Amino acid sequence: MGYPYSHDLETSTLLSRHFGDEKARTLAGWRELGGYATLPEALEMEPDRITEVVKNSGLRGRGGAGFPTGVKWSFMPQEPDGPHYLCCNADESEPGAFKDREILRWVPHLLIEGCLIAARAIRAQHVYIYVRGEFFPFSGILRDAVVEAYEGGYVGENILGSGWSCDVTVHLGAGAYIAGEETGLMSSLMGGRAEPWIKPPFPAQSGAFGRPTTVNNVETLAAVPMILQEGADWYRQWGTEKSPGTKLWCCSGHLVRPGTYELPLGIALKNVVYDVCGGAPNGKKIKAVIPGGSSTAMLTADELDCESTYEGMIEAGTALGTASPIVMNEDTNIVRAMRRIAQFYAHESCGQCVQCREGTSWTAEILHRIEGGEGTPEDIDTLYHLCEQMTGRTICPLADSVVFPLRSSLDKFRDEYEALIRS
Amino acid sequence: MTDSGDQVNKPMHPAAASSQPFQVADIRPTERLFEDSEGRDRLEKAVSRYPEKRAALLPMLGYAQERNGWVSDESMEEIADALDLTPAYVRSVATFYTMYHKHPVGRHLIQVCTCISCHLLEAEEVFERFLAETGTRAGEISADGKYTVIEAECLGACGFATAVQVNDRYFENVTPDQVPAILDELD
Numbered sequence: 001m002g003y004p005y006s007h008d009l010e011t012s013t014l015l016s017r018h019f020g021d022e023k024a025r026t027l028a029g030w031r032e033l034g035g036y037a038t039l040p041e042a043l044e045m046e047p048d049r050i051t052e053v054v055k056n057s058g059l060r061g062r063g064g065a066g067f068p069t070g071v072k073w074s075f076m077p078q079e080p081d082g083p084h085y086l087c088c089n090a091d092e093s094e095p096g097a098f099k100d101r102e103i104l105r106w107v108p109h110l111l112i113e114g115c116l117i118a119a120r121a122i123r124a125q126h127v128y129i130y131v132r133g134e135f136f137p138f139s140g141i142l143r144d145a146v147v148e149a150y151e152g153g154y155v156g157e158n159i160l161g162s163g164w165s166c167d168v169t170v171h172l173g174a175g176a177y178i179a180g181e182e183t184g185l186m187s188s189l190m191g192g193r194a195e196p197w198i199k200p201p202f203p204a205q206s207g208a209f210g211r212p213t214t215v216n217n218v219e220t221l222a223a224v225p226m227i228l229q230e231g232a233d234w235y236r237q238w239g240t241e242k243s244p245g246t247k248l249w250c251c252s253g254h255l256v257r258p259g260t261y262e263l264p265l266g267i268a269l270k271n272v273v274y275d276v277c278g279g280a281p282n283g284k285k286i287k288a289v290i291p292g293g294s295s296t297a298m299l300t301a302d303e304l305d306c307e308s309t310y311e312g313m314i315e316a317g318t319a320l321g322t323a324s325p326i327v328m329n330e331d332t333n334i335v336r337a338m339r340r341i342a343q344f345y346a347h348e349s350c351g352q353c354v355q356c357r358e359g360t361s362w363t364a365e366i367l368h369r370i371e372g373g374e375g376t377p378e379d380i381d382t383l384y385h386l387c388e389q390m391t392g393r394t395i396c397p398l399a400d401s402v403v404f405p406l407r408s409s410l411d412k413f414r415d416e417y418e419a420l421i422r423s
Numbered sequence: 424m425t426d427s428g429d430q431v432n433k434p435m436h437p438a439a440a441s442s443q444p445f446q447v448a449d450i451r452p453t454e455r456l457f458e459d460s461e462g463r464d465r466l467e468k469a470v471s472r473y474p475e476k477r478a479a480l481l482p483m484l485g486y487a488q489e490r491n492g493w494v495s496d497e498s499m500e501e502i503a504d505a506l507d508l509t510p511a512y513v514r515s516v517a518t519f520y521t522m523y524h525k526h527p528v529g530r531h532l533i534q535v536c537t538c539i540s541c542h543l544l545e546a547e548e549v550f551e552r553f554l555a556e557t558g559t560r561a562g563e564i565s566a567d568g569k570y571t572v573i574e575a576e577c578l579g580a581c582g583f584a585t586a587v588q589v590n591d592r593y594f595e596n597v598t599p600d601q602v603p604a605i606l607d608e609l610d
Contacts, residue, residue: 095539098579098581134534137593143442147438147439170438171442172442174521175520176520190475190477191480193515326539344577
């Protein structure tokens with residue numbers, strides 16, 4: 001894969017084929033590269049047939065939860081009694097994740113085509129692409145592509161003469177991690193604070209503007225055109241039975257070659273860390289890896305021989321998440337790193353639920369105290385107690401997102417906590 | 424990188440009204456929002472994209488900041504009036520989001536990501552260096568009005584640590600030594 005590093009492992013560049021090629025950003029260039037070839041076919045297909053193909057492909061949501069995309073689409077009413085909406089979640093904010101920005105900035109038309117096909121499948125008339133505010137350079141490229149697609153007749157009224165119409169609007173967030181949670185995203189889109197709501201009602205019943213809505217991640221939607229073009233079986237040649245296809249990996253931290261790589265699902269995590277990314281620089285050993293973005297459980301260096309699928313990572317006691325390993329070398333102060341993570345979630349808690357609002361702040365505060373050498377032996381018990389109180393008791397999983405790395409760091413690196421408390 | 428250039432002289436497409444960069448150096452601090460055709464046009468185009476007027480609130484808060492450099496009480500009142508909302512509601516939303524400034528900031532807002540991946544690679548040193556070179560404390564405006572330096576939570580560029588955002592631009596793989604050159608480039 002081209003950007004920003006290449007590596008020798010066998011790869012399958014589906015989404016990333018044109019990363020690094022500026023030509024792909026313009027409508028003319030994208031068409032020359034074979035873009036918008038699937039849309040005309042999709043326009044002739046029955047919506048439920050599109051959903052069927054995506055269901056058969058086994059594509060799972062790439063935003064972290066891994067819910068089967070075709071199944072999600074099938075929850076949408078088949079006989080609309082009013083407008084339906086598609087929200088494309090481009091609020092990429094999970095520490096460690098930086099994959100969707102590559103799709104936005106290199107292949108914006110691939111995303112637009114995926115959005116249109118998905119909109120057709122779920123009978124939506126308007127697609128809102130919610131991009132995190134900070135991504136100005138990338139949302140700008142996407143915005144220009146959307147305008148070009150309107151001018152080319154690919155978006156808007158009577159698309160390609162089919163009689164089917166669909167609008168696309170790029171909508172900017174303004175610095176709120178929680179807008180990446182699907183109900184938080186819709187609250188924000190509707191002009192509110194990005195506060196998640198209790199499900200039910202599920203988005204497919206009552207989502208954006210009180211209407212049936214589907215929320216899909218950027219990487220999920222970008223995979224749709226090729227699945228429809230080449231077929232479900234073609235997509236299944238990569239990955240495993242339960243986790244088919246390829247995945248964009250975002251690798252950061254202490255690595256020789258950090259960056260975004262497209263790899264088939266099922267590759268061993270150790271291959272990603274050592275072979276693709278070259279391990280830690282300067283001959284250092286690796287101490288820990290947070291494999292799926294900062295909200296997933298830490299693994300020690302001895303635990304990296306696990307299969308990188310949704311099910312394989314759960315078996316390993318963690319989660320695939322957004323496939324965003326954050327690698328820490330032997331010199332890393334685990335308590336300090338964990339404090340930094342807890343501080344993020346404390347900052348980003350929307351404040352609706354006490355367990356999250358108070359729990360994330362207390363966690364950050366206690367970790368700060370231990371880091372500064374002022375911890376007490378009881379602090380470790382208090383942190384475990386907080387883990388319990390923050391699990392599964394809140395509207396959304398933000399509080400749980402601290403618990404996974406926190407509990408695993410306490411379980412696996414307790415000696416580091418104790419050493420700081422004794423000092 | 425942001426604009427393709429040939430779009431500049433064309434009237435703004437309504438689909439683009441909710442995605443204009445709102446952290447920019449070129450601001451007009453004292454102007455009201457909707458007293459001229461530019462503001463009314465932006466309002467109308469943004470509102471046209473949603474089934475409910477209220478959904479244009481974030482785009483309009485962004486527009487206030489794009490134009491004035493921050494979101495003032497007056498702007499919030501203007502927006503409330505334009506979207507049939509109460510000023511209290513507009514404030515409750517504006518204060519939820521970290522990117523809307525409720526006070527003026529320097530012409531160049533420098534945000535240094537110090538979240539986990541950048542934290543592992545010198546982010547704190549980069550942040551301290553920006554403070555030292557601009558002669559400011561975190562969050563304050565430099566004496567010449569040019570700079571405000573703050574820490575940012577994850578900028579989504581974790582593989583290119585340390586990530587720094589200056590207004591609508593990204594600087595990646597930044598080391599403390601590169602800080603003076605970045606500041607020179609901004610002048």
